[in-house]
Amino acid sequence: MSENVYRIRPAGRHLLTIGRDLIQDSYAAIVELVKNAYDADSESVEIHFKATEKPSENISGNPEKRIEITVRDYGHGMSQDTVINKWMVPSTPDKLERRTSPDGRIMQGRKGIGRYAASMLGSTLLLETVSKDLEKTTVLVNWHDFETSKYLDDVEILVETHLTDEHSGTTLTIEGGEEYYKEWNEKQFNDLNFELKKLISPMQNLMDKAVDQKDKEFDIYLKISGFEGIEDIEETITPYPIFDLFDYKISGKIHANGKGTLTYAVQKARNTVEEVISFNLGDPTGCGDLIFDIRVYDRDKESIEQLIHRGLKDDNGNYVGKLQARKILDKSNGIGVYRNGFRIRPLGDPEFDWLKLNEQRVQNPSLKIGSNQVIGYVLIESEEKSDLIEKSARDGLRNNNAYQQLQKITNKVIKELEIRRFSFRRKAGLSKPALKVEKELNRILSFDNLKQTVHKKLIAGGMNEKSAEEVIELISKEEEEKSQTVEEIRQAIATYQGQATLGKIMNVVLHEGRRPLNYFRNEVPRIDRFIRKYKETNDFEHIETIESIAHNTVSNAKTFSDLFLRLDPLAMGKRPAKRQLSIENEISNCFAIFRQQMEDKGIKFEINGDAIIEAWQQDIAAIFTNLIENSIFWLSEKNTDIKEIMVNIITNENSLSYIDFRDTGPGIEPNLIEDNLIFEPQFSTKPGGTGIGLAIAGEAADRNGLKLTALESTTGAYFRLSTKGDENE
Structure with missing residues (x-):
C-alpha cells in the first residue's frame, strides 16, 4: 500500500x-x-x-x-x-x-x-x-x-x-x-x-x-x-377491537396508473348499501400501488353510545363506559402507513397528523374530519416499486415527491368519505343544518299562519268579528314594521356576501393589479431622471422617452381603473336599488375580472344571447363571479384538453327565461346534485375550500326572484339560472 x-x-x-x-x-x-x-x-x-x-x-x-x-x-x-x-x-x-x-x-x-x-x-x-x-x-x-x-x-x-x-x-x-x-x-x-x-x-x-x-x-x-x-x-397482542365498530368506512385499491375502485360503507343505520366508487387520479400515483382502509367515528354523545352498543368491550369482555370509549379513540386513532404488514412509525401515531387533518378541519368543521375521529391503514409497496424510502433513523418516510404524492392521494380518498358522510349526516338529521339566510328571513316575515290561528281562537272564544279583525290589524302593523327591519338585514347580508366573494378572488385582484403596479414602481421614477437629462442636454430624445413612459402610465392606469370598476359591484358599501341590467354585459364584466388568469391557463369563454332584467348588480356579479371562479379552478386542477366556459342566455318573448352556464371540466358527481349538497354552506370538494361560493350564489339568485340549480352532465359542470317558474324548462 x-x-x-x-x-x-x-x-x-x-x-x-x-x-x-x-x-x-x-x-x-x-x-x-x-x-x-x-x-x-x-x-x-x-x-x-x-x-x-x-x-x-x-x-x-x-x-x-x-x-x-x-x-x-x-x-x-x-x-x-x-x-x-x-x-x-x-x-x-x-x-x-x-x-x-x-x-x-x-x-x-x-x-x-x-x-x-x-x-x-x-x-x-x-x-x-x-x-x-x-x-x-x-x-x-x-x-x-x-x-x-x-x-x-x-x-x-x-x-x-x-x-x-x-x-x-x-x-x-x-x-x-x-x-x-x-x-x-x-x-x-x-x-x-x-x-x-x-x-x-x-x-x-x-x-x-x-x-x-x-x-x-x-x-x-x-x-x-x-x-x-x-x-x-x-x-x-391483538389489535384494538374498535377497528370493526366504525361509523363510516372507505376502502379499496388504487393502482400505480392512478386508477382504482373504492367502497364506501356506513354502520350508523340499518339496511345501508355499500357504494362502489370509481377512482381516477388522472395521472400515475408516483408512489406505486396503494391499498386503503380508513374508518371514521363520530364523537358526539349519541355516536359514542352507538359505538359501545356495537360491541366495544374491555379485555374482560365487559362493555366499556363512554369515558373509556373516548380514551380508546384518543389512543388508537391515526392513519398508519404499512409496508409488508408492519407499520412505519410515527405515521399513525395519534399526535403525528401527517395528513394535516386537524388543520383542514379548523377551516371547515362541518365537512372535514379530525385526526381523533379516524383509524386507518394505507398499505404501500417496497421501496423499489414505490420510491417511498424509510429514513435510516426509523422515524418515518423521506419527504420526497413520492411521499408528497402519498399525502395528496390519501387526502383525496378521505375527501370521498367526507362528502358522503356530510350528505348522510344532513339527511339523518345528525348535524346542525346550515343556516340559509334568505329562507330564514322569509320564514320570519310570514305572519299568515299566526293571523289565521289567532283569528280562529278569538272567534271560538266568543269575540265578535269586528273586534277580531282589529286584533289581526294590530298584528299586520307589527308585520309591516318587522318587514322593514328584515329588508334592512337582507340588504346588509347581501353586501357582506358580495364582499366575501371579493375576498375569495383576492388572488385574482393581486394577479391583475401586479403588472400595472410594477410598471408604476419601475418606470415612473425614470421620468425625473430623463427630465434632468433634458435640462442638461436639451436633447429632444429624452422628451420622447418621457412621452413614452407617460403614455404607458396612462394605459396601465386604465387597467387599474377598469379592474376596480369591474370589482365595484362586489365592493360597494351601501347597496343601491335594483335597476335594469344587460345580463350579457354583467357576465362579460365578471369574465373580465379573470381575464389574465384565463389567458395564462388557456381557458376560453363565449356568451350567446342577451336579456334585460331588473336585479341588484351586486348579486348578479356574486352569482357569476363564483361560478367562473369554480370553473377556472377545476379546469386547471384536472388539466383537461379542451378548456372552455359557455354561457347561453335563453329568452322568451324578449324576457329572460333561463341562463345555462357550462364548462368542459370534470363535472359534478350526480349524487351531489341529487342531494343538493353543493349549495350547502361549508360544503366544498375543493382542497381547502370553505364552501361559501355556491351558497352565496344560490342566495343571491333567491333575492332577485331567480333560482340557481345544478344539472347532470357528462361533459362538465352544468348550472342553470332561471326565473322562478321556468327552472324546469
Whole structure:
C-alpha cells in the first residue's frame, strides 16, 4: 500500500451511534427486534421483560434493581458463518439483496442496523441461535467495550459454536442495571403495548397475493414480570377491537396508473348499501400501488353510545363506559402507513397528523374530519416499486415527491368519505343544518299562519268579528314594521356576501393589479431622471422617452381603473336599488375580472344571447363571479384538453327565461346534485375550500326572484339560472 493512501476506520462507538443514537426510542428498538424475528420466518415472537435484583456493591447495602429483556423467535436461526459474516457486519446488504426470506416473506430489515438497537435497552446482549442444521452459536456483546475502544476493530467478541438437539430459532437476552430498569414504568409498558398493537395491520397483506396465508401468520406475545408497583402481564397482542365498530368506512385499491375502485360503507343505520366508487387520479400515483382502509367515528354523545352498543368491550369482555370509549379513540386513532404488514412509525401515531387533518378541519368543521375521529391503514409497496424510502433513523418516510404524492392521494380518498358522510349526516338529521339566510328571513316575515290561528281562537272564544279583525290589524302593523327591519338585514347580508366573494378572488385582484403596479414602481421614477437629462442636454430624445413612459402610465392606469370598476359591484358599501341590467354585459364584466388568469391557463369563454332584467348588480356579479371562479379552478386542477366556459342566455318573448352556464371540466358527481349538497354552506370538494361560493350564489339568485340549480352532465359542470317558474324548462 502506498504510504500516502489511508483507510477510514470506524470509531469503537460507531455501533452505538447507528443503534442507540439513530433509533428513535426504546419502543422502536423493540420493534426492530420483532421485525428481525419476522424475517427469520418465525410464526411468533415472545418478548419478556423481567425485573431482577443484584446484591449492592455500595455502602447502602440496598440491592440493585436490574432488567432482563428476552426476545425469542422460532425461525430458521443462523449458522456460525451467518453470525460472523452477516449479523456481526454493520450495514450489511444481505437482506436488501435477498429481499425475501427462505419461506417467501418480504424482508423488513434493509439497512443492516436494526439489531444494534439492542444497545438502547441494556448494557449487554447475549445472542443464542440454532440453525436448521442444529448448529448452536452463542455471542456475548458488552456495549461498554465499544464506548472505551478507540476503533471498532479493536473490540474482540467471543463466538462459540457446537451441535445441539434444540429447536431452530434465536433468543436475544438483554441485561441492564438500574439506569435501564428506571426507563420502564407503567406508562412505558402501556405505550409499548400500544405500539405493538398498532405494529401489525389487521388487514391482510394484499400487496403480495403469492404468499400463502399460513406464511403470513405472525403472533406477538408480551410478558412482564417482577416490576415493583406493576401488575404482571402475559398476553397475546391483538389489535384494538374498535377497528370493526366504525361509523363510516372507505376502502379499496388504487393502482400505480392512478386508477382504482373504492367502497364506501356506513354502520350508523340499518339496511345501508355499500357504494362502489370509481377512482381516477388522472395521472400515475408516483408512489406505486396503494391499498386503503380508513374508518371514521363520530364523537358526539349519541355516536359514542352507538359505538359501545356495537360491541366495544374491555379485555374482560365487559362493555366499556363512554369515558373509556373516548380514551380508546384518543389512543388508537391515526392513519398508519404499512409496508409488508408492519407499520412505519410515527405515521399513525395519534399526535403525528401527517395528513394535516386537524388543520383542514379548523377551516371547515362541518365537512372535514379530525385526526381523533379516524383509524386507518394505507398499505404501500417496497421501496423499489414505490420510491417511498424509510429514513435510516426509523422515524418515518423521506419527504420526497413520492411521499408528497402519498399525502395528496390519501387526502383525496378521505375527501370521498367526507362528502358522503356530510350528505348522510344532513339527511339523518345528525348535524346542525346550515343556516340559509334568505329562507330564514322569509320564514320570519310570514305572519299568515299566526293571523289565521289567532283569528280562529278569538272567534271560538266568543269575540265578535269586528273586534277580531282589529286584533289581526294590530298584528299586520307589527308585520309591516318587522318587514322593514328584515329588508334592512337582507340588504346588509347581501353586501357582506358580495364582499366575501371579493375576498375569495383576492388572488385574482393581486394577479391583475401586479403588472400595472410594477410598471408604476419601475418606470415612473425614470421620468425625473430623463427630465434632468433634458435640462442638461436639451436633447429632444429624452422628451420622447418621457412621452413614452407617460403614455404607458396612462394605459396601465386604465387597467387599474377598469379592474376596480369591474370589482365595484362586489365592493360597494351601501347597496343601491335594483335597476335594469344587460345580463350579457354583467357576465362579460365578471369574465373580465379573470381575464389574465384565463389567458395564462388557456381557458376560453363565449356568451350567446342577451336579456334585460331588473336585479341588484351586486348579486348578479356574486352569482357569476363564483361560478367562473369554480370553473377556472377545476379546469386547471384536472388539466383537461379542451378548456372552455359557455354561457347561453335563453329568452322568451324578449324576457329572460333561463341562463345555462357550462364548462368542459370534470363535472359534478350526480349524487351531489341529487342531494343538493353543493349549495350547502361549508360544503366544498375543493382542497381547502370553505364552501361559501355556491351558497352565496344560490342566495343571491333567491333575492332577485331567480333560482340557481345544478344539472347532470357528462361533459362538465352544468348550472342553470332561471326565473322562478321556468327552472324546469
